Amino acid sequence: MEYKNIIKELRLRQGYTQVDLAELSSLSLRTIQRIENNEVEPTPYSLNQIGEVLGVNLNELKNNIMKQKSKSTNSWNILLHLSSIFGIITTSIIWVIFKRKDEIIEFQGRDVINFKFNWILLYIVFGVASLLITQSWALLIIAFSFLVFNWINYLNI
Numbered sequence: 445m446e447y448k449n450i451i452k453e454l455r456l457r458q459g460y461t462q463v464d465l466a467e468l469s470s471l472s473l474r475t476i477q478r479i480e481n482n483e484v485e486p487t488p489y490s491l492n493q494i495g496e497v498l499g500v501n502l503n504e505l506k507n508n509i510m511k512q513k514s515k516s517t518n519s520w521n522i523l524l525h526l527s528s529i530f531g532i533i534t535t536s537i538i539w540v541i542f543k544r545k546d547e548i549i550e551f552q553g554r555d556v557i558n559f560k561f562n563w564i565l566l567y568i569v570f571g572v573a574s575l576l577i578t579q580s581w582a583l584l585i586i587a588f589s590f591l592v593f594n595w596i597n598y599l600n601i
Contacts, residue, residue, distance in 0.1 A: 454498045469493040
């Protein structure tokens with residue numbers, strides 16, 4: 445069960461309406477509605493305010509749920525990161541398939557694709573510059589060296 449659904453369940457158990465929860469938590473009614481309808485990701489401040497009213501530490505609850513998700517999807521997350529070795533297309537396919545099923549894969553996949561895309565662009569720029577300016581492959585080799593060095597650092601993290 446998502447923590448957003450838990451907020452609604454706790455609110456109903458304590459007999460609060462959305463209007464009551466909004467007034468007691470100093471948040472707008474629309475904010476409460478959007479959180480309960482999974483339209484937005486609540487900020488830590490919103491979670492603290494709602495948690496105080498409901499008597500629950502929602503930030504801790506969110507962290508625990510994320511940890512449980514990360515344990516269950518750890519193998520997919522590893523595959524997502526390893527797929528970047530085979531190219532941006534493989535990573536993109538895995539990300540598109542699993543991003544709606546898991547928040548962690550959605551965020552991690554976006555980071556991996558962004559990383560890979562940025563380095564591909566840098567590699568292309570250095571390659572074209574080396575061929576146009578110096579008529580040699582020197583800058584291309586330097587760019588490739590930086591790419592390999594960055595991948596080594598990336599995989600160690």
